[in-house]
Amino acid sequence: xxxxxxxxxxxxxxxxxxxxxxxxxxxxxxxxxxxxxxxxxxxxxxxxxxxxxxxxxxxxxxxxxxxxxxxxxxxxxxxxxxxxxxxxxxxxxxxxxxxxxxxxxxxxxxxxxxxxxxxxxxxxxxxxxxxxxxxxxxxxxxxxxxxxxxxxxxxxxxxxxxxxxxxxxxxxxxxxxxxxxxxxxxxxxxxxxxxxxxxxxxxxxxxxxxxxxxxxxxxxxxxxxxxxxxxxxxxxxxxxxxxxxxxxxxxxxxxxxxxxxxxxxxxxxxxxxxxxxxxxxxxxxxxxxxxxxxxxxxxxxxxxxxxxxxxxxxxxxxxxxxxxxxxxxxxxxxxxxxxxxxxxxxxxxxxxxxxxxxxxxxxxxxxxxxxxxxxxxxxxxxxxxxxxxxxxxxxxxxxxxxxxxxxxxxxxxxxxxxxxxxxxxxxxxxxxxxxxxxxxxxxxxxxxxxxxxxxxxxxxxxxxxxxxxxxxxxxxxxxxxxxxxxx
Amino acid sequence: xxxxxxxxxxxxxxxxxxxxxxxxxxxxxxxxxxxxxxxxxxxxxxxxxxxxxxxxxxxxxxxxxxxxxxxxxxxxxxxxxxxxxxxxxxxxxxxxxxxxxxxxxxxxxxxxxxxxxxxxxxxxxxxxxxxxxxxxxxxxxxxxxxxxxxxxxxxxxxxxxxxxxxxxxxxxxxxxxxxxxxxxxxxxxxxxxxxxxxxxxxxxxxxxxxxxxxxxxxxxxxxxxxxxxxxxxxxxxxxxxxxxxx
Numbered sequence: 001x002x003x004x005x006x007x008x009x010x011x012x013x014x015x016x017x018x019x020x021x022x023x024x025x026x027x028x029x030x031x032x033x034x035x036x037x038x039x040x041x042x043x044x045x046x047x048x049x050x051x052x053x054x055x056x057x058x059x060x061x062x063x064x065x066x067x068x069x070x071x072x073x074x075x076x077x078x079x080x081x082x083x084x085x086x087x088x089x090x091x092x093x094x095x096x097x098x099x100x101x102x103x104x105x106x107x108x109x110x111x112x113x114x115x116x117x118x119x120x121x122x123x124x125x126x127x128x129x130x131x132x133x134x135x136x137x138x139x140x141x142x143x144x145x146x147x148x149x150x151x152x153x154x155x156x157x158x159x160x161x162x163x164x165x166x167x168x169x170x171x172x173x174x175x176x177x178x179x180x181x182x183x184x185x186x187x188x189x190x191x192x193x194x195x196x197x198x199x200x201x202x203x204x205x206x207x208x209x210x211x212x213x214x215x216x217x218x219x220x221x222x223x224x225x226x227x228x229x230x231x232x233x234x235x236x237x238x239x240x241x242x243x244x245x246x247x248x249x250x251x252x253x254x255x256x257x258x259x260x261x262x263x264x265x266x267x268x269x270x271x272x273x274x275x276x277x278x279x280x281x282x283x284x285x286x287x288x289x290x291x292x293x294x295x296x297x298x299x300x301x302x303x304x305x306x307x308x309x310x311x312x313x314x315x316x317x318x319x320x321x322x323x324x325x326x327x328x329x330x331x332x333x334x335x336x337x338x339x340x341x342x343x344x345x346x347x348x349x350x351x352x353x354x355x356x357x358x359x360x361x362x363x364x365x366x367x368x369x370x371x372x373x374x375x376x377x378x379x380x381x382x383x384x385x386x387x388x389x390x391x392x393x394x395x396x397x398x399x400x401x402x403x404x405x406x407x408x409x410x411x412x413x414x415x416x417x418x419x420x421x422x423x424x425x426x427x428x429x430x431x432x433x434x435x436x437x438x439x440x441x442x443x444x445x446x447x448x449x450x451x452x453x454x455x456x457x458x459x460x461x462x463x464x465x466x467x468x469x470x471x472x473x474x475x476x477x478x479x480x481x482x483x484x485x486x487x
Numbered sequence: 488x489x490x491x492x493x494x495x496x497x498x499x500x501x502x503x504x505x506x507x508x509x510x511x512x513x514x515x516x517x518x519x520x521x522x523x524x525x526x527x528x529x530x531x532x533x534x535x536x537x538x539x540x541x542x543x544x545x546x547x548x549x550x551x552x553x554x555x556x557x558x559x560x561x562x563x564x565x566x567x568x569x570x571x572x573x574x575x576x577x578x579x580x581x582x583x584x585x586x587x588x589x590x591x592x593x594x595x596x597x598x599x600x601x602x603x604x605x606x607x608x609x610x611x612x613x614x615x616x617x618x619x620x621x622x623x624x625x626x627x628x629x630x631x632x633x634x635x636x637x638x639x640x641x642x643x644x645x646x647x648x649x650x651x652x653x654x655x656x657x658x659x660x661x662x663x664x665x666x667x668x669x670x671x672x673x674x675x676x677x678x679x680x681x682x683x684x685x686x687x688x689x690x691x692x693x694x695x696x697x698x699x700x701x702x703x704x705x706x707x708x709x710x711x712x713x714x715x716x717x718x719x720x721x722x723x724x725x726x727x728x729x730x731x732x733x
Contacts, residue, residue: 419540420577424627427537427573428591428643429565438590442581442626481541 138182
């Protein structure tokens, strides 16, 4: 099922010079873009500041930057691609848009559709809007009554603050400087928006896409954001190298959860094979607030996702989980980062991945516990299931603890399907292929059970089944078969 | 002809010969007890019948309804009607008990039973075995106590309706109440369409599930066979008698 939409975008000025690439950002271009889109001067200034940061940086180098050690940026990310712009749509150009989770949300509070850097459609349910929910383009927000809030928080987690915030790499300054489609979500104090807010970003053309999302939930507010990435099967687009995807999606999401707020972020990535996806999805979690983040990573040639939480208020908590499933040629790098910066903060991190074919996953689970974060509690686990020979999973928990009075646990395991499980199911008449399917789905269920969004869980499950269906089950290797009893 | 015929079977595990020529017949309607001390090869016979890949047939035959099943996969054996209740049932994380049972029942009966009918059968079988309905929300064997695992094995036996059931130390680890529930469950399933091989170290399960024949295994061989009275003899004298005479 697909939807046709008209992607004509009026009002964007023609470019006097060739569109810059991720590697050739320049002042004049950013200035004209800010002017053409009616951005307030403070926002234009922010972009210029970010550009100057960007100018002083070089691209990530796996030899120099520990966080990029297992993902060769230069080899996988095509920085020579031009920034995507609505200007090169012609007027009657229509594209088939993929359908995903967001299309199936039950009575969403709002939906946003982004296509190739353009904010095409923003809908907010009237009754939620009447109660104060704001879902609007980021530029509109910055130019309107929300300017103060946007100004206070946009970039607050990428350019200032704690941990890596102050020393982000060039992928982040590139987004700070040249983000395109922006979305602002604001939930006023004590408003519990339990209906989901769906944001769907489509890639239909090669080039550099830089979405930017800012979510603020005031004290005792509730928000549930489903952020979905789709599209990216671009057909015969020439590549500069076999492993460099012609579309690059470089995203930054900032979430501010004020005191006692409850924010869920579900990030579903079903990109096609022509996308390299880099994302920082970071939350500042204030006193007694909870942020739950779930990433479902299934698509894309290269993915590097950083789900992060700065636990800045006492009693703040983060529950971060994810699943990923690679097949032939995919490279996924998942790096959650939990920063315990106040007392009695808790984080619970659980990521599970399955791999098949010639593919690679990297998990680096970072936890930092500040010396003031007394009484904090962190638990971090990563499990990987290698289905066929040739796949490789690296898993590193990384704990930096300055405070003695805390509880910290972590676990990491990478293995094959357990032969005992397989025998048990087969001994009950279940064919090997069906048994393998049950075991793999079961493996992921522990994570999927954490989402109380049936639509998302069902979609994730269907996607996992799709991945399993692609697996040559005859090639699946299981752990060494040991006799069950000493008898 | 017996449904299950074991003919001069030799089995190798991890390079050692564990069974050294076992011959045994089990027909529907009969219950056999196979007794013996630890390490005598009882469980090896059970796993060999079920088709566990670590148990290599190096000689002899296992015939089911006259067919040599050596090349059959474990699932083919189960679908044909051979069931093994395991001594140590394994946990299968994340696979819900309901989903697992329904998949297994559909595979064994080769039909897609309507969910309502399946759930009805399941609830009845669970109530017979005094298994709480809350188990339906759990993953297969995950966090089950020893007794719960054994009950769950017999629950599967009830639903899968095998022709031949091999019960490997189903009584081990059960307290007297659990033993009674499990044994009564087994006993209620007995009938003209089911042959049962009860493998046990002790005689207590045989007080509930009276066998037609008792066979004694030692060092991978059957060293004595007789009626139910043989079990009582073993209760009184233990296995030492056979060790001495072997």
